[in-house]
Amino acid sequence: MPTDGTNDAEVMPPKPIPSSFASLGVNRWLVDSLTAMAIRKPTPIQAACIGPILEGRDCIGGSRTGSGKTVAFAAPILQKWAEDPFGIFALILTPTRELALQMAEQFHALGSPQNIKLCLLIGGADMRTQAISLAQRPHVVIATPGRLADHIRSSGEDTICGLRRTRFVVLDEADRLLTDSFAEDLSECLDVVPSAEQGRQTLLFTATMTDEIRFLKDKPPVKGMKPVYICEIDTDQISIPPTLAQTYLFIPITVREAYLHTLLSTPRNENKSAIIFTNRTYTANLLTQTLKLLGHRVTALHSDLPQRERIDSLGRFRAQAARLLIATDVASRGLDIPVVELVINYDVPRDPDDYIHRVGRTARAGKKGESVTIITEHDVLLIQAIEERAGKKMEKYEDDEGVSLEGRVVRETLQVVSEKKREAIMNIEEGRNEKGKKRRRGKALDTSVSRKR
Structure with a gap:
């Protein structure tokens, strides 16, 4: 220039x-x-x-x-x-x-x-x-x-x-x-x-x-x-909103869906609008279908969706017709979504800057917000890089009084979530969307390819 x-x-x-x-x-x-x-x-x-x-x-x-x-x-x-x-x-x-x-x-x-x-x-x-x-x-x-x-x-x-x-x-x-x-x-x-x-x-x-x-x-x-x-x-120091509470959950990779469903269903979070970020379009699709089957008001935003569906999904979430938006990083920057109370990183982003942009979807304009990053045994080095870039360590997610996420997962949700996940996988393999309707064959093939990426 x-x-x-x-x-x-x-x-x-x-x-x-x-x-x-x-x-x-x-x-x-x-x-x-x-x-x-x-x-x-x-x-x-x-x-x-x-x-x-x-x-x-x-x-x-x-x-x-x-x-x-x-x-x-x-x-x-x-x-x-x-x-x-x-x-x-x-x-x-x-x-x-x-x-x-x-x-x-x-x-x-x-x-x-x-x-x-x-x-x-x-x-x-x-x-x-x-x-x-x-x-x-x-x-x-x-x-x-x-x-x-x-x-x-x-x-x-x-x-x-x-x-x-x-x-x-x-x-x-x-x-x-x-x-x-x-x-x-x-x-x-x-x-x-x-x-x-x-x-x-x-x-x-x-x-x-x-x-x-x-x-x-x-x-x-x-x-x-x-x-x-x-x-x-506010660019030299990457800007985590000062009103954002950054927390993490350290759990085995095999039970992430059960913990996510349980986390979203607690009295503390059951009415919050939330964006759930994934790294892959297949994961976003699978979570959308699984959470839909579990009774959540959910919609999706990722590159595998036709443009009309992407516009409709964003409109539904903005209008609060859907409480949860499952998204890849296509939704992490710039989009004007007025009320997001909770951001969940279902997958830890590979780039620390992507983490900053994701959690920046909440706690905007001085309002309070919370982020929860789900960490597995494979993510420790990524988390260290994120904390170094952000200049602040995440706090361990604390259960509310009388609520044990781990206890609820073991006693109440693990089996039902596993069943709904299997049903969601079958729907995807049959080329059905989260509403149970069959997609055109080309779209079904596109989704199965995305799973392999």
Whole structure:
């Protein structure tokens, strides 16, 4: 990312937070849109970044999950667009479909008074319909890199030519987009937009400062360009919410399902909304079906589900029609889920940063929350790495008075959970979903393949 020819990238400490968006130079119509969304006072990342972006500077913004990073770049982009509303003004790239959908909702809510036109390019939707939308020169394109790269390769110059005049490019959750898994698609996407020397403004936002982002910060300056504005808030020390109680359960791997069911059924937890994280889609599917058979209100979110089911599942959980969301790490970052009281790591994440993002789904905005990590004999080294990264040790989960998890598992739940798990496995092998309905054969085969990964 280019910086000034004589000065290194400018790293600014956050200033005192202004009391209003108007004091940051945000136009009245945008202030009204923000107020309609119950956003009245800037958060630290918004207060730090909106002004420099309006000044035309590239920006790297780092701040914890839930701190309002989307508005920090959406507001100035929409203000600049409203001054000159031509063609494809901004391209927003984000790693997952759910984040793209959520971002599209926020851009629509903010920009609707000015008749903003959006184009959403994500997997699981019809390519032809998307290509038609892209060819009609929407004002903002929100995409996952893989699907945009598909269009660049296959949809033709008439479809993608509008991207060649884009004024803004945003990498949301930049720490994930700058990994090897996105490298090829991301490179293809950036090849079709203008360069910085041609006037493109580049914005990177992240909750975690990785080596790749630090490399961009430290790149030699390019002559003639405004200095990059860099603001880091709560990123140097990985931010475990201060109101989060981190606990663990150390149990044999063979009885995890029984302990999970029992934990969720205690008086302390039976009414809490919870996200249960797994490392594999097969495990998420198996837990969803098993817990459903055990009478829990549960839904799932993982990459094996069709896009329509993913949207419906997230909607059900947000509306509290489902109390439990069984998810892979597709749900660990960025998603706006208002009330999560409990996070359970059914599988210990392999990467300590993934743990931080998972447990950050609860204890948001100063509210209390709890995480429970289920540890088996194979996880000890992973837990040590997580505790070192987080700077805090987990506490042993303590039973409430008169409630013994181990006693309940042995006396009451182990046999019934084992029976329901066997039934769930049979359903999966027969290609049935958690409602007992048969999936199309292709989907059943996909799930069985996932189990082997």
